[in-house]
Amino acid sequence: MKYHCEDTIAAISTPVGAGGIGIIRISGDLAIEKANKIFRVINKRATEKDTVARMSSHTIKYGNIIDPNTGEYIDECLLSVMKGPHSYTKEDIVEINCHGGYAVMRKILSILFKMDIRPAEPGEFTKRAFLNGRIDLSKAEAVMDIINAKTEASRKTAVMQLSGRLTKEISNIREKLRLCLAEIEVALDYPEYEMEEDTGSSAMKLLTEIQKILADLSDTFYQGRILKDGVKISIAGIPNVGKSSLLNLLSGYDRAIVTDIEGTTRDTIEESIEYDGIPIILTDTAGLRKTADLVEKIGVDRSYDAIKNSDIVIFMADISEKTRAIQSQKLLEEIKDKFENKIIITVLNKCDIEAADTAEIFSKDSVKISVKEETGIKLLLEKIKELLKIESIEGNQTVITSERHKLLLDRASNALKKAQESYSNNLPLDCISYDIWECGKFLGEITGESIEDDVMETIFSKFCLGK
């Protein structure tokens, strides 16, 4: 396996199509040499010596980008040079701030790619920053998350992690563990001295406290995952209750085809929306009914899959007609039986033309809406937010978003559980001390402080596979 790529990479490092200025970043040994070939300084007093190659590190110059093969003028730009190791990747970096047009940037890149520079893979600059020892593992993961952040909220979480909050939190816990260990170790290494009577019990108290912190931190993963990957919500119900219309309304445009004909939606349709910083992946499902139509049947099966895979189900009923409402209620009970423990929000649509005595069929906490009149939608969204128990991430809470972090936190917490078990089973202090040590080791793996070979391998494989 090759860990280090000595080649030079380049990519557009600003979002495509956004803003008036775009930045192209080049990193690697050839960055300066190649940039030199395409850049001409614009300055009245500019001389032959005013070249990229002669620029000092961390300076910026104004000039033109010229295609060296044709001499063609491409764009005017600002070019900055950051020499390794004092750069983000610890390699030589050149950044070209040019006009944001996609075509211009593609053109510049294509010139670079003809000169032994290859396109960077997503996250590759960060990968290099990590591999070259510029940032620790937890920070590298955070940068990856920022790159892949789907929403403002998940970007914020990632930024928090980058600022080292998780690292800080973990090292606080590790400090507590060290205190606890020190107490036990001194009793082990100085047996002839009178120590506090109950070395074990006071240490155990501290351990219980630490375990709670670990468990709480691990629990933020659910929230963290939702912030990062989005909450999956499926809209289910009998045919033609307005599921697709709700999806369209929520996503703001006509994504799904809406007709009055039952069974129009034959397949599940996914749409990402964002509400108050929470990414939501909505799945519209085919109306659930027994059907002879083979295609529709497949659709119905998929609907059940979608329900199974979602965090929340919006069950939609039509309360404009009593018989259809009763039909819906039956299906709702079926779904409840089939998917125990699934969070289900019952939504009663068409409340603008509500039939008498229909809404009462459903439980009181159902949400009444009218997709047509666009009423009750805000209520529904608030209800979703309430069910997710997402607190404002502006608060002081550290939220974990990585599966690896959760796994390690759980292992650390388990190690402490073992310590407590062993203590109550009268196992000696040296064993208990091992559990505590192991807990610390797992925590160290989160921040990359313990160098265990397997961790290294995991990291290498993770980063080398690319995304």
Add this chain to the structure above:
Amino acid sequence: MGVHFEDYDVAVIGAGHAGCEAALAAAGLGFKTVIFGVNIDSVANMACNPSIGGTAKGQLVREIDAMGGAMGKVADKTAIQTKLLNKAKGPAVYSPRAQIDRRRYQSEMKHVLELEKNIDLKQAEIVKILTEMGEDGIPKVTGVVTHLGAEYGCKCAIACTGTYLKGKVIIGEYSYSSGPDGHFPANALSGCLADLGFTIIRLKTGTPPRVNRQSVDLSKTEPQMGDDMPFSFSFDEDAPQNEQLPCYLTHTNQRTHDIIKANLHRSPLYNGMIEGVGPRYCPSIEDKIMRFADKERHQLFIEPMGSDTEEMYVQGMSSSLPEDVQCDFIHSIEGLEKASIMRPAYAIEYDAIDARQLKLSLESRIVDGLFCAGQINGSSGYEEAAAQGLMAGINAARKLQGKEPIVIDRSEGYIGVLIDDLVTRGTREPYRMMTSRAEYRLVLRQDNADSRLTPKGYEAGLISEERYGKFKEKMENIRLEIERLNSTFVAPGAKINELLESVGSASLKGSCSLADLLRRPEISYNMLRKYEAEQNSDSIPKELSFREAEQVEISVKYEGYIKRQEMQINQFRKLEKKRLPVPFDYKKVTNICLEAREKLTKIQPESVGQASRITGVSPADITALMIFLSSQENNPEGAE
């Protein structure tokens, strides 16, 4: 210049605990060895406490014995009280300790040296190590010179200088050039070591006063007895039935503390006279009182120095206060009101080297053929010294045999932890072994030191065929018994439940293996054997020795933890196996931070694992280093 005397294979400088083991190992492996002591009445002198072993140190002694060293056997012969410490705190920290008859220990060890046909024991101070420039540009040891100008040729030298190098004793306002216990210091050699390129550091240690038993009112103290069950450090011999003399426990009190506080300005530690760095874990009484001001009293153990002397050692009372203050505070202590001080407490400063200039074999990287062991490397304690002496002796011999050195790693023994810590991290204060320094201590137990290290001792050549045969037999007995415990099942019945109930253990519902029963905290191996004997007297397997039973019991009882630790060790070994080229130009690795590069260049670690333990080298540096190495492997021509 000097007159050339004999030529030796190995010259050992210093005849303390490190020197004796070094000489015996080199000689035992067939090399003609000379050992020099400033005063050969002080061979293996116990200049401080009259005891061997204790936490982590006891493990070291057992390891020394498992490798074929001498300390354990000599201690067994001369013990006047034995005790297994930490019996309630777990098998990893069970720590044997023995009070020793100090004089008998010395003469016994001296006699062992005298009897070894490959050893010449000589009284002389070595003032110079002779070298000549080798072809590789590294000076090579060729001999040593005594203070009388006698030159002895040697191929390897092992410096075990203890606290003798520029030794300076300090008591209150008085200080004078001296070795320990009133012996001459060795003032010339550290200059020679500095000239050879060693970084010299200054360390400090201290020792408490000795008092005459006749003047002590022991009735006011608490006697501390040894264990009833005899114990031996050596795996090779049965536990001797030594006499068991008590130690006595007393305490300091408010008046003691007041006296010390009132005289603190006269302490060289506080008035700046002492420049050497002292050990934090073994503080002087004035240190303890100042640092732990809220503690009302401190423990003192009064220990016998031997069976034919009235001299007693006051453990916990190490001090460098003036003699008159010492008299005052000693007399403030219960039982010691009229104590006659035979020798005052003193602090001693001495020169040591920066052990980071050594390889893991304990050979220096700057002088070919020069090994260093013991306090010269910054360690403290007889056991730590002996362990290094043994390894230096073995590796000097291996060098002469043209073989790779034997290096014990951190997962194989405390010896490995000790040497790795000293050589990789260095030390700024005298380094004492502690069990908490050993990350794999559940595996590094005193009971299994032989299973860990006797094969290595055999490989080195210090374990006889006969002893190795016995060792293998023992391992086989243990293996078979563990197998038997795992495969023998007990059905629930009145008899077994009666036994379980009697020790407060839950009664048996279904059938259960003997091993599972043994894993219950309330059940001991002996209980099971007794139960089995009562059950059916015909098919009882043969009785195990105490040592065998001990290993069986611990291996089974703590199997879960031991297995987890072994997994940990497998991880550790992977990084240890990633060898680094030595010497290696770390300037080529551009992506490591400056501090790490300097440290790596200086220490020249032998594996990635060792590199990762250097202070100042971060995981990020290790990652960068590994990336560099793998890119070189993939692209060898890229290496200039």
